[in-house]
Amino acid sequence: MNRVRCLVLNAALGPLDYKVPEGLYVEPGSVVECPLGPRTVIGIVWEAERLPGTEVPAEKLRNLRGLLPIPPLSAPLRRLIEWTADYYVASLASVARMALSSGGALKGPATMTEYRLTGGMPERMTPQRERAMEALEGEQANIRELAGIAGVSEAVLRGLVNQGVLEPVEVDCDRPYDAARPDFAHVELSAEQRAASDILAEAVRKAEFAPFLLDGVTGSGKTETYFEPVAEALDMGRQVLVLLPEIALTENFLHRFEERFGASPVLWHSSLKSTERRRAYRAVSNGSAQVVVGARSALFLPFAQLGLIVVDEAHETSFKQEDGVRYNARDVAVMRGHFEKVPVVLASATPALESLQMAESGVYTKIDLPSRFGGAQLPSIDTIDLTEEMPPQGMWLAQRLVDGIEERLERGEQSLLFLNRRGYAPLTLCRNCGFRYQCPNCSAWLVEHRFTNRLACHHCGHEAPAPQACTECGEPDCLVACGPGVERIADEVAERLPDARVFVATSDTLNSPGRAAEFIAAVEACEIDVIVGTQLVTKGFHFPELTLVGVVDADLGLEGGDLRAGERTYQQVAQVAGRAGRGSKPGEVLIQTRHPEAPVIAALAAGDRDAFYSAETEMRREAGAPPFGRWAAIIISSEDDAEAREAANRLGAFRPQVAECVILGPAPAPMALLRGRYRYRFLINARRSVHLQDVIRHWLRQVDHPPGVRVAVDIDPYSFV
Numbered sequence: 001m002n003r004v005r006c007l008v009l010n011a012a013l014g015p016l017d018y019k020v021p022e023g024l025y026v027e028p029g030s031v032v033e034c035p036l037g038p039r040t041v042i043g044i045v046w047e048a049e050r051l052p053g054t055e056v057p058a059e060k061l062r063n064l065r066g067l068l069p070i071p072p073l074s075a076p077l078r079r080l081i082e083w084t085a086d087y088y089v090a091s092l093a094s095v096a097r098m099a100l101s102s103g104g105a106l107k108g109p110a111t112m113t114e115y116r117l118t119g120g121m122p123e124r125m126t127p128q129r130e131r132a133m134e135a136l137e138g139e140q141a142n143i144r145e146l147a148g149i150a151g152v153s154e155a156v157l158r159g160l161v162n163q164g165v166l167e168p169v170e171v172d173c174d175r176p177y178d179a180a181r182p183d184f185a186h187v188e189l190s191a192e193q194r195a196a197s198d199i200l201a202e203a204v205r206k207a208e209f210a211p212f213l214l215d216g217v218t219g220s221g222k223t224e225t226y227f228e229p230v231a232e233a234l235d236m237g238r239q240v241l242v243l244l245p246e247i248a249l250t251e252n253f254l255h256r257f258e259e260r261f262g263a264s265p266v267l268w269h270s271s272l273k274s275t276e277r278r279r280a281y282r283a284v285s286n287g288s289a290q291v292v293v294g295a296r297s298a299l300f301l302p303f304a305q306l307g308l309i310v311v312d313e314a315h316e317t318s319f320k321q322e323d324g325v326r327y328n329a330r331d332v333a334v335m336r337g338h339f340e341k342v343p344v345v346l347a348s349a350t351p352a353l354e355s356l357q358m359a360e361s362g363v364y365t366k367i368d369l370p371s372r373f374g375g376a377q378l379p380s381i382d383t384i385d386l387t388e389e390m391p392p393q394g395m396w397l398a399q400r401l402v403d404g405i406e407e408r409l410e411r412g413e414q415s416l417l418f419l420n421r422r423g424y425a426p427l428t429l430c431r432n433c434g435f436r437y438q439c440p441n442c443s444a445w446l447v448e449h450r451f452t453n454r455l456a457c458h459h460c461g462h463e464a465p466a467p468q469a470c471t472e473c474g475e476p477d478c479l480v481a482c483g484p485g486v487e488r489i490a491d492e493v494a495e496r497l498p499d500a501r502v503f504v505a506t507s508d509t510l511n512s513p514g515r516a517a518e519f520i521a522a523v524e525a526c527e528i529d530v531i532v533g534t535q536l537v538t539k540g541f542h543f544p545e546l547t548l549v550g551v552v553d554a555d556l557g558l559e560g561g562d563l564r565a566g567e568r569t570y571q572q573v574a575q576v577a578g579r580a581g582r583g584s585k586p587g588e589v590l591i592q593t594r595h596p597e598a599p600v601i602a603a604l605a606a607g608d609r610d611a612f613y614s615a616e617t618e619m620r621r622e623a624g625a626p627p628f629g630r631w632a633a634i635i636i637s638s639e640d641d642a643e644a645r646e647a648a649n650r651l652g653a654f655r656p657q658v659a660e661c662v663i664l665g666p667a668p669a670p671m672a673l674l675r676g677r678y679r680y681r682f683l684i685n686a687r688r689s690v691h692l693q694d695v696i697r698h699w700l701r702q703v704d705h706p707p708g709v710r711v712a713v714d715i716d717p718y719s720f721v
């Protein structure tokens with residue numbers, strides 16, 4: 001039979017049947033061009049029995065237009081797409097699109113035109129041209145990407161091409177990557193590391209699904225330990241996927257990887273240039289990309305011969321995707337391992353409660369690395385009760401913490417201050433009229449950034465110059481910054497310790513791999529005395545001279561009280577504390593808090609992880625919260641408030657009555673306005689026995705909404721805004 005069923009990349013359409021023309025060979029997984037009316041859409045040939053659709057009589061079938069030049073998506077990847085769509089209540093098409101994530105890779109020709117500066121000058125210089133030429137120094141990319149880098153229009157750049165200032169370069173899109181060599185460098189593992197890596201390497205050899213929780217204290221050398229099973233997979237000619245939560249962390253990882261394997265791994269993240277994306281995608285699909293290091297989207301790449309998956313810093317909440325298909329990469333990674341029949345390693349010093357629970361119940365094998373590598377000791381931890389040791393008026397650091405930094409300065413050691421707030425101050429208000437600066441698109445205050453002298457929204461990216469006079473009442477010099485951000489803490493350190501060299505480390509300052517590398521080099525060369533940073537500096541970094549960590553406000557994460565507030569605070573503080581004393585010198589951690597008696601803080605101070613986790617586990621069990629019960633959120637949004645509210649109410653009228661399943665709402669979401677959309681929310685809490693996804697799918701199917709209304713389902717939500 002020359003009829004095939006296709007999953008087309010259009011969420012509004014169901015599966016479609018086509019005829020396979022003479023001479024075209026397709027099989028399940030083949031990526032094909034499907035005619036649709038006058039257009040052509042991309043589709044994936046699927047097993048018809050797994051994709052129920054309406055039977056179309058043979059004479060009505062249209063011919064497939066062609067086969068795209070990439071290998072068919074493998075059966076394990078097709079099963080992963082099905083599972084993800086089913087579990088996260090998403091359309092198959094939207095998940096499948098994540099697996100075809102490089103438009104370029106699906107096309108034929110293997111060269112591409114990029115442009116770079118020639119060193120020539122234009123006949124006439126304009127400010128825009130000047131700006132572009134400055135920004136494009138050392139860059140090579142296509143016109144659209146260069147325009148993005150330079151912040152000018154494509155027309156400006158085309159003008160520069162015509163003038164010979166930019167020249168075209170033909171790039172071979174499929175140049176091979178350098179080979180990683182499993183035996184490049186020999187690493188002497190500690191006995192503890194060796195025992196762990198042996199178990200993992202053995203699992204790689206067996207080539208079966210096996211989930212592991214590599215639970216190692218900060219500085220125990222988890223990376224070195226999982227490099228051995230990586231080497232094992234390479235020896236077997238298999239590919240490896242390593243997921244990292246943050247691009248800023250890859251720099252450090254790349255460096256260590258190169259030292260161990262003599263070549264760079266293949267990178268995958270959202271800001272890759274399209275040529276690099278295409279190259280990586282094709283190399284992954286033909287098996288020549290040996291080790292891929294990526295953000296969560298790498299999870300859906302079409303590996304030819306996967307042998308191992310590692311999720312590093314597996315507890316990180318940034319593995320949860322918060323728009324489009326709202327999946328948790330940690331959980332999907334385990335499912336991919338299941339379908340591919342390969343081991344999966346979740347590595348963390350502060351595992352998610354869910355992961356520990358899976359280990360407890362025997363589903364995951366837990367491997368411990370209880371001590372730091374090379375005899376380094378875990379740091380000593382103490383709290384500073386801010387109600388007793390008050391910082392001076394208008395300041396945020398207690399004297400004891402400042403004294404600690406000063407001691408480090410005298411000894412030539414380094415300090416790290418952690419505050420999870422970018423910018424200078426989280427709120428700006430007018431002393432004269434009380435006006436508070438709010439984002440026009442979001443229910444959020446604008447954050448002052450003194451470096452750039454702007455007020456910015458951290459949710460939608462809205463920005464405005466910081467006003468000189470109040471925009472409401474017109475009074476000059478009346479604006480007050482309320483509360484601290486990292487920039488303000490850096491100012492305070494500079495004021496109280498004028499000799500200290502202070503650096504603010506956030507996603508604003510470490511926004512490219514190059515900048516991250518410079519930062520690491522500067523710290524290693526001891527050109528920085530005090531780092532003031534957000535969650536970005538809490539993990540991954542290894543600075544031997546860093547001996548003091550100060551947590552500026554440990555209570556911050558506990559406010560707002562969402563389900564995981566305690567756990568998240570514990571993880572953040574434990575991770576940042578873990579940056580102290582990783583070399584031969586002992587580390588000290590000072591935690592500023594107004595609630596030293598709060599269970600999380602007390603557990604941190606006592607270094608008693610087990611006490612924290614068992615108290616938290618009991619609380620979750622009682623509340624029916626994950627992993628004991630299940631949560632889901634449904635967010636209804638529209639640019640029109642009334643439309644969103646009505647849609648939510650209409651859906652509310654159809655709420656299902658299901659035993660052991662409580663549906664709360666609709667209520668305005670805590671972020672009632674986000675990126676210009678008004679939002680209403682339902683929260684669903686169910687026992688594990690309830691098939692939550694079916695309940696939600698059935699419910700949502702009963703109500704149609706106007707085109708302006710969006711309905712988003714969030715299974716196992718992490719964000720409760």
Ligand SMILES: Nc1ncnc2c1ncn2[C@@H]1O[C@H](COP(=O)(O)OP(=O)(O)OP(=O)(O)O)[C@@H](O)[C@H]1O
Pocket residue numbers: 187188189190193216217218219220221222223224348349373539540541542578
């Ligand atoms: N067997 C080893 N031989 C040489 N150096 C090692 C070895 N194991 C670990 N190290 C070094 O010890 C330091 C700490 O290791 P690593 O950063 O992997 O710890 P980690 O467990 O990932 O910690 P964290 O969770 O805090 O990021 C690194 O500089 C690493 O290179």
Ligand SMILES: [Zn+2]
Pocket residue numbers: 439440441442444457458459460461462675
């Ligand atoms: Zn905003």
